[in-house]
Amino acid sequence: MARMATTRRVVVSTIGAWLFGFLIFFPILWMVLASFKTELEAFAIPPSFLFFHWTTENYATVQERSDYFLHATNSIIIAGGSTLIALLIAIPAAWSMAFSPTKRTKDILLWMLSTKMMPPVGVLVPIYLIYKSFGLLDSRIGLVFILCLGNLPIVIWMLFTYFKEIPRDILEAARMDGATIGRELVHVLTPMAIPGLASTMLLNLILAWNEAFWTLNLSTSNAAPLTTFIASYSSPEGLFWAKLSAASTLAIAPILVLGWFSQKQLVRGLTFGAVK
Amino acid sequence: MGQITLQDVQKSFGPVHIIKGADLEIADGSFVVFVGPSGCGKTTLLRLIAGLEDVSGGKILIDGKNVVDTPPAKRGLSMVFQSYALYPHMSVRGNIGFGLKMAGLSKDETNRKVEAAAATLNLTPYLDRKPRELSGGQRQRVAIGRAIVREPKAFLFDEPLSNLDAALRVQMRIEVTRLQKQLGTTAIYVTHDQVEAMTMADKIVVLNGGKIEQYGSPLDLYEKPANLFVAGFIGSPKMNFVTGEHALQKGAATIGVRPEHLKIERDGAGGWQGTIAVAEHLGSDTFLYVDAGPLGMLTARYIGELSLHAGDHVSLVPDPARIHRFDASGNAIRG
Numbered sequence: 001m002a003r004m005a006t007t008r009r010v011v012v013s014t015i016g017a018w019l020f021g022f023l024i025f026f027p028i029l030w031m032v033l034a035s036f037k038t039e040l041e042a043f044a045i046p047p048s049f050l051f052f053h054w055t056t057e058n059y060a061t062v063q064e065r066s067d068y069f070l071h072a073t074n075s076i077i078i079a080g081g082s083t084l085i086a087l088l089i090a091i092p093a094a095w096s097m098a099f100s101p102t103k104r105t106k107d108i109l110l111w112m113l114s115t116k117m118m119p120p121v122g123v124l125v126p127i128y129l130i131y132k133s134f135g136l137l138d139s140r141i142g143l144v145f146i147l148c149l150g151n152l153p154i155v156i157w158m159l160f161t162y163f164k165e166i167p168r169d170i171l172e173a174a175r176m177d178g179a180t181i182g183r184e185l186v187h188v189l190t191p192m193a194i195p196g197l198a199s200t201m202l203l204n205l206i207l208a209w210n211e212a213f214w215t216l217n218l219s220t221s222n223a224a225p226l227t228t229f230i231a232s233y234s235s236p237e238g239l240f241w242a243k244l245s246a247a248s249t250l251a252i253a254p255i256l257v258l259g260w261f262s263q264k265q266l267v268r269g270l271t272f273g274a275v276k
Numbered sequence: 277m278g279q280i281t282l283q284d285v286q287k288s289f290g291p292v293h294i295i296k297g298a299d300l301e302i303a304d305g306s307f308v309v310f311v312g313p314s315g316c317g318k319t320t321l322l323r324l325i326a327g328l329e330d331v332s333g334g335k336i337l338i339d340g341k342n343v344v345d346t347p348p349a350k351r352g353l354s355m356v357f358q359s360y361a362l363y364p365h366m367s368v369r370g371n372i373g374f375g376l377k378m379a380g381l382s383k384d385e386t387n388r389k390v391e392a393a394a395a396t397l398n399l400t401p402y403l404d405r406k407p408r409e410l411s412g413g414q415r416q417r418v419a420i421g422r423a424i425v426r427e428p429k430a431f432l433f434d435e436p437l438s439n440l441d442a443a444l445r446v447q448m449r450i451e452v453t454r455l456q457k458q459l460g461t462t463a464i465y466v467t468h469d470q471v472e473a474m475t476m477a478d479k480i481v482v483l484n485g486g487k488i489e490q491y492g493s494p495l496d497l498y499e500k501p502a503n504l505f506v507a508g509f510i511g512s513p514k515m516n517f518v519t520g521e522h523a524l525q526k527g528a529a530t531i532g533v534r535p536e537h538l539k540i541e542r543d544g545a546g547g548w549q550g551t552i553a554v555a556e557h558l559g560s561d562t563f564l565y566v567d568a569g570p571l572g573m574l575t576a577r578y579i580g581e582l583s584l585h586a587g588d589h590v591s592l593v594p595d596p597a598r599i600h601r602f603d604a605s606g607n608a609i610r611g
């Protein structure tokens with residue numbers, strides 16, 4: 001009896017989980033489906049789910065109208081570059097706070113996080129003006145810089161929590177074994193921190209890839225990443241659902257693939273410290 | 277060589293004095309145990325010697341050279357941590373050989389020494405495993421292997437056995453002692469377990485509240501405790517303390533008698549009268565916890581089986597030659 005009840009519960013919760021997962025995933029699925037429809041079918045009522053005229057014409061049009069590869073390259077440079085620089089700054093910062101904390105370390109961490117609480121639009125005008133004066137508008141370096149600064153607090157926080165979890169004893173053991181600070185970093189700390197570094201890097205790549213506020217406001221064409229590329233399809237000529245969907249699918253495809261292959265790392269990164 | 281001398285070593289964290297001036301002379305090749313209750317500063321003192329903490333005052337001499345400004349890596353000591361602190365990403369071979377690699381030894385030399393150390397510790401079959409694939413006892417042995425392979429001036433052990441289960445702890449205790457004797461290397465061993473201290477040490481340092489209460493051989497401490505603290509801390513079960521009239525008769529503020537030095541008489545009229553509250557029969561020993569009225573609870577130990585039970589009336593007669601006398605400030609009165 002009890003056993004039957006458990007089985008039923010498992011079945012119900014499994015179905016529930018799948019339904020919920022499907023619900024979350026549905027917009028993405030719908031977008032992908034819409035990208036293969038004709039413009040007319042894309043907003044037809046009632047909508048057709050699978051039985052429509054499949055076409056790849058939207059993708060051809062999108063590539064023809066705007067240079068996907070230019071924007072994709074921009075996205076890679078901006079996301080990759082900002083992540084790399086953020087890590088270079090964050091590793092020593094998190095390292096020193098985790099291993100030689102002072103009385104004010106907690107305050108500094110909170111202060112860093114507090115910068116994320118301010119809505120970015122609050123500094124849009126000053127940043128825009130500064131960028132204009134320095135000729136950074138629509139430049140890759142400008143976007144790398146702003147995204148790096150924007151995500152730096154999160155990167156430092158994540159790395160700090162990772163480093164905190166590395167037992168001090170092990171570093172002291174290395175010191176007793178005759179390792180200098182440099183060799184301790186190379187031979188002991190870094191290998192132990194690789195999972196943490198990897199998931200921080202992945203999360204930051206995704207954040208930077210999807211960032212739309214600054215990229216939309218500070219770039220137009222040359223440095224425009226995929227977010228700007230998508231936005232250009234909700235254009236003055238009206239909404240082209242199918243083409244917009246095709247552009248969006250193209251834009252999220254690389255990061256979706258990356259996320260898919262690294263989901264284990266990501267989940268670990270996001271729940272780090274929450275479960276023992 | 278591994279002679280370690282502490283001269284008025286002090287350590288404070290802000291306003292808190294952890295070590296209040298320690299003087300100590302550790303002879304080359306001896307096994308010295310730091311023992312004391314938690315928070316007494318024994319681990320801090322060890323870490324000061326290791327160089328993992330900086331002294332606030334005083335000198336630490338290793339083979340006559342003051343090392344207070346020398347980083348831990350250069351002091352020529354090796355340490356075994358309570359948590360083992362193995363490098364999780366390295367194999368057993370990598371763990372044991374790390375110190376040699378840092379010292380710049382050739383690969384062949386390193387391998388030869390690592391294998392010799394592994395053989396001593398029965399770790400040869402596990403050389404290519406990662407620490408997570410080992411049991412607690414094996415991890416402990418790897419940690420010891422890492423310490424011995426470098427042929428240091430002294431080993432520092434920080435409660436190395438406290439994470440092991442009781443049976444394994446006894447076994448490792450014997451192994452560590454034997455290994456130390458075989459290598460003849462100075463060892464400083466921190467524990468809160470006085471049985472470990474008594475069984476392993478050539479000399480024991482009893483610490484309390486950041487001060488060295490007594491430094492001597494295990495039997496010295498047992499037979500001639502310098503004060504009430506050492507008398508109460510060394511020996512199991514604890515020494516019985518009696519104050520008041522009985523103590524005054526002996527010319528002391530407090531007298532102490534160990535449970536094994538109380539003669540148990542069923543219906544004697546002399547000695548200290550009481551009723552058994554709890555009797556523990558271990559076969560090899562019998563422990564009696566006796567409610568002795570105004571004297572409080574007294575513990576008596578009988579070697580072998582004694583058929584006495586809770587509620588029985590007994591009289592406890594202290595062995596006059598084994599009575600310890602203490603003055604009002606708790607220091608032992610000799611003579």
